[in-house]
Amino acid sequence: MSEAPAAAPDEWRRTSPLSFVVGAVMSLRNAVFPALAALVGTGAWRQGWVVIVPTLAAIGAFTALFSYLAWRKFRYRLGDTDIRVERGLLNRTARSVPYERIQDVSLEQSLVPRLFGMVDVKFETGAGGKDEVRIRYVTAAEAEGLREAVRAHQGAEAGATRASAPVEEPCRLLFAMDFRRLATFGVFEFSLVVFAVLAGAAQQFEFLLPFDIWNYRKWIELLAGPGHWLEEAGVAAQAIGAVLAVAVLALVGLATGIARTVQRDYGFRLEESSKGLRRRRGLFTRSDVIMPVHRVQALKLSTGIVRRRFGWHGLSVVSLAQDAKAGHHVVVPFGTLDEIAPVIAATGFALPAADIAWRLPSRSFRLNRALFSAVPLVLGAVAAGVLAPRLGAPSQAALPATVGLLALAGVLALRQLFLSRYDRHALDDKRVFARRGWLAPRLDIASRLKLQSVEIVQGPLARRRGYAALVFGVAGGSLEIGGIPLDDARAIRGAVLGSIAAVDFSRLPG
Amino acid sequence: MDEDEALTPLHPNYVKVVRLTSLLFAAPLVIAALILEATGVLPRGAFLVPVLLLAMWLVIRAPLRRYQARGYQLGDDRLRVVRGLVFNADTVVPFGRVQHIDVHQGPLERAYGLGTLVLHTAGNHNASVALPGVAHDDALAMREAIRAHVKRETM
Known part of the structure; x- marks a missing residue:
């Protein structure tokens, strides 16, 4: 634990001995359910403890043995130019990762390793999620040391004069969430996903239920059933029942939202250090990610329909390294614009200036969109109003259907009218801005220099109406500005290409 | 690079390659239609004639239109690729953003001395931009030119 990694390079090391215990616990956790299933499935559990105890003991011994062997056979070395990792019992794998290919070193602690104070170190090379090099389970101090060592080597490669970085250096706190903020965030993350899960589970385990829950008659029978108690309860009681049901829904939704948010973002801290932005978060699985500022390709500023009314926004950065499955890292999950502004400044980006010249999408694009969304509905309304009664449909159903469809068509057409006032884009000397959406607008900010390609799609x-979509290739994402006049698209492309071509990819400024 | 500048058309052999590819696609359809005709389930020609017309359009007309819709423009520091008959895409890749370059040649392309130049960038959108239907030697020359440019810029 006190071992200083920078002091002894070029020396094979093993992960912490505790890590084999952690590994055994983790694989035991995976083995328990299949083992139980096997016991139940073969009917062996009927034999009682005589069979169960030895079986479980054998499984435990096996996993422990394999974890131990895996631990014995795993070693890593910090070389002068690369990290080498060797592992495998029968199939040995030796991998070398040059320091300059390492985009990011992320530290992760799931629940079990965390109980033992162990950390999972992941070296992200941008090569793709599965093939990343991991050193599983070293002590927190060793993990920090590994990260520092990689940074120090990268610094040396880049010609920086920093000899050996101190393990813990002063960081500037950019953003943190206290519990109150977390709870507020959770309220806005209101989610009824649990009902979807329940419905799915009900479908899976249908055979266990006493009756077919999709059978409407059965429900009626059950509710109105023997004694017809619900029917007899009267209107007032039925209304109270309905209110209670809605209240339960709301409570479950709130609880789900808060639980998910707390689990994900507990103890959220974003700091600025000399190596980039450092983000730590998580309740059960604690993650610690450093995003080098010069690898930030673009920013996404987003909000929600309701939370926008209260001034809450979220900020993500798009970078070469990938966060779980999404191509971007959330750096401010839930904050006010005043809190977000310093974070944007720290990434070297800027919000659009107040006097920036916003440009709007083409009018014919809006008109086409409005027609496309409204015309099918109007046709539907005509069909419902005129044709349905002739085909023998009840006439009292035709009128509401017609009115409803017409109203929906009107709303969709109106939405396009509003979008024409909200969708906009702009260009300044360093960045491209694209704002999209009416009720929950989002703003994408991309650095002109870091764009990879430019495409005009029609x-x-x-083509007939003279507008086009402009699509930029961004490392780790893409940026699209739709429905702008062709001349505008060409002008932007010309300007952006001028600034891209002037600087080579390998020399992008840090 | 100006949009007004004329695009370089692809190699005329590209039409032949696309026609052969379309033929390979259309042949099974025509055979199926012939079999259906032979069984006599449908009125004579009710299915066969439209299928034949479609196949002829696919093999004779469409490849030519596609060829006319495509083109490229090789600038000093960027490559512009235009493609698409119905959905038109006009892509520009600056050489400074090229990560690596492939020259691909399928069996049909080889028979006609053609090649496909593929530029790979770090972007998620347009991660690889392909330019099919150039003479294989031209593709190789373009690759060398772009690579020389990349190297010069990096050193």
């Missing part, structure tokens, strides 16, 4: 309608 469908058949767009």
Whole structure:
């Protein structure tokens, strides 16, 4: 634990001995359910403890043995130019990762390793999620040391004069969430996903239920059933029942939202250090990610329909390294614009200036969109109003259907009218801005220099009406500005290409 | 690079390659239609004639239109690729953003001396931009030119 990694390079090391215990516990956790299933499935559990205890003991011994062997056979070394990792019992694998290919060193603690104070170190090379090099389970101090060592080597490669970085260096706190903020965030993350899960589970385990829950008659029978108690309860009681049901829904939704948020973002801290932005979060699985500022390709500022009314926004950065499955890292999950502004400044980006010249999408694009969303509904309304009664449908159903469809068509057309006032894009000397959406607008900010390619796309309608979509290739994402006049698209492309071509990819400024 | 500048058309052999590919696609359809015709389930020609017309359009007309819709422009520091008959895409890749370059050649392309130049960038959108239907030697020359440019810029 006190071992200083920078002091003894070029020396094979093993992960912490505790890690084999952690590994055994983790694989035991995976083995328990299949083992139980096997016991139940073969009917062996009927034999009683005589069979169960030895079986479980054998499984435990096996996993412990394999974890131990895996631990014995795993070793790693910090070389002058690369990290080498060797592992495998029968199939030995030796991998070398040059320091300059390492985009990011992330530390992760799931629940079990965390109980033992162990950390999972992941070296992200940008090569793709599965093939990343991991050193599983070293002590927290060793993990920090590994990260520092990689940073120090990268610094040396880049010609920086920093000899050996101190393990813990002063960081500037950019953003943190206290519990109150977390709870507020959770309220806005209101989610009824648990009902979807329940419905799915009900479908899976249908055979266990006393009756077919999709059978409407059965429900009626059950509710109105023997004694017809619900029917007899009267209107007032039925209304109270309905209110209670809604209240339960709301409570479950709130609880789900808060639980998920707390689990994910507990103890959220974003700090600025000399190596980039450092984010720590998580209740059960604690993760610690450093995002080098010069690898930030673009920013996404987003909000929600309701939370926007209260001034809450979220900020993500798009970078080469990938966060779980999404191509971007959340750096401010839930904050006010005043809290977000310093974070944006720290990434070297800026919000659009107040006097920036916003440009709007083409009018014919809006008109086409409005027609596309409204015309099918109007046709539907006509069909419902005129044709349905002739085909023998009840006439009292036709009128509401017609009115409803017409109203929906009106709303969708109106939405396009509002979007024409909200969708906009702009260009300044360093960045491209694209704002999209009416009720929950989002703003994408990309650095002009870091764009990879520029494409102008036109469908058949767009070609006729003279508008186009402009799509930029961004490392780790993409940025699209839709429905702008063709001349505008060409002008932006020309300007952006001028600034891209002037600087080579390998020399992008840090 | 100006949009007004004329695009370089692809190699004329590209039409032949696309026609052969379309033929391979259309042949099973025509055979199926012939079999259906032979069984006499449908009125004579009710299915066969439209299928034949479609196949002829696919093999004769469409490849030519596609060829006319495609083109490229090789600038000093960027490559512009235009493609698409119905959905038109006009992509520009600056050489400074090229990560690596492939020259691909399928069996049909080889028979006609063509090649496909593929530029790979770090972007998620347009991670690889392909330019099919150039003479294989031209593709190789373009690759060398782009690589020389990349190297010069990096050193």
